[in-house]
Amino acid sequence: MSITHVVALGGSLLRPEEAASRSMWMGQLRQLMVHLEGNGRRIGLVVGGGHPAREAIELVKDSVSDLTRLDRIGIAATRLNATLIQQMLLEIGCDVSPSIPETIEDARSMLEQHHIVVMGGTVPGHTTDTVAVKLAAVAHARHCIIATNVSHVYTKDPRKHDDAEALTEITLQELSDIVGGNVRMKPGSSAVVGPVAVQVAIDSGVNLAVLDGRDIRRLDDALEGNLFEGTIIRA
Numbered sequence: 001m002s003i004t005h006v007v008a009l010g011g012s013l014l015r016p017e018e019a020a021s022r023s024m025w026m027g028q029l030r031q032l033m034v035h036l037e038g039n040g041r042r043i044g045l046v047v048g049g050g051h052p053a054r055e056a057i058e059l060v061k062d063s064v065s066d067l068t069r070l071d072r073i074g075i076a077a078t079r080l081n082a083t084l085i086q087q088m089l090l091e092i093g094c095d096v097s098p099s100i101p102e103t104i105e106d107a108r109s110m111l112e113q114h115h116i117v118v119m120g121g122t123v124p125g126h127t128t129d130t131v132a133v134k135l136a137a138v139a140h141a142r143h144c145i146i147a148t149n150v151s152h153v154y155t156k157d158p159r160k161h162d163d164a165e166a167l168t169e170i171t172l173q174e175l176s177d178i179v180g181g182n183v184r185m186k187p188g189s190s191a192v193v194g195p196v197a198v199q200v201a202i203d204s205g206v207n208l209a210v211l212d213g214r215d216i217r218r219l220d221d222a223l224e225g226n227l228f229e230g231t232i233i234r235a
């Protein structure tokens with residue numbers, strides 16, 4: 001049976017500040033996918049909404065107050081970003097599922113037919129991290145990799161606290177204590193791993209890996225089961 005990987009690709013990774021790093025990152029991601037497919041791996045990529053999600057939610061925040069409606073706008077943005085990655089991989093001939101699955105069950109069955117499945121969100125009330133953890137559980141992935149724009153899980157928010165320490169190995173329970181339990185996040189808000197995702201990982205016994213996805217080598221290392229720069233979070 002082939003090895004299955006699931007990666008939550010943070011939406012922020014798709015829009016680095018500089019155009020040059022953007023095309024370099026896209027190129028490295030393409031190469032990595034070609035390499036993994038060549039080795040017979042199955043890869044589920046769950047793409048976040050990033051800039052388009054935040055911008056769209058911001059645009060309507062004074063006229064739409066229903067959180068579920070805002071979530072639906074966020075989900076549309078995640079699917080836009082997923083389509084971008086999907087089409088880019090189809091363009092170079094990768095075996096990518098031709099449609100963007102909207103449920104975990106569809107994603108799981110598409111992963112049986114294609115080497116690569118790219119998706120965004122599913123239903124309101126959580127973020128794409130949660131989708132990725134659920135997919136990792138049903139697809140029996142070794143772990144769920146959260147590729148984001150910070151290097152590690154920190155003891156506290158490093159943007160607010162100078163004494164925040166980077167963690168290399170923790171338990172899911174410790175991560176849950178850091179991100180604040182099983183609470184719904186505001187649509188469009190951000191955390192290193194969403195609290196709902198951590199609870200789903202605890203419930204389904206899925207290990208997580210958090211790393212800086214701007215450096216594709218770190219992602220490659222984690223996928224290969226090598227020591228990687230980032231945080232490993234064990235069930």
Ligand code: UTP
Pocket residue numbers: 009010011012047048049050051053070071072073074075078120121122123124125126127128129131186187188189190191194
């Ligand atoms: P993201 O998964 O992109 O949230 O979903 P994020 O934490 O901002 O991730 P990054 O920054 O892209 O890495 C964007 C929004 O879409 C809605 C939520 O409102 C979320 O905040 N969403 C997404 C859902 O309601 N359900 C989903 O399955 C996915």
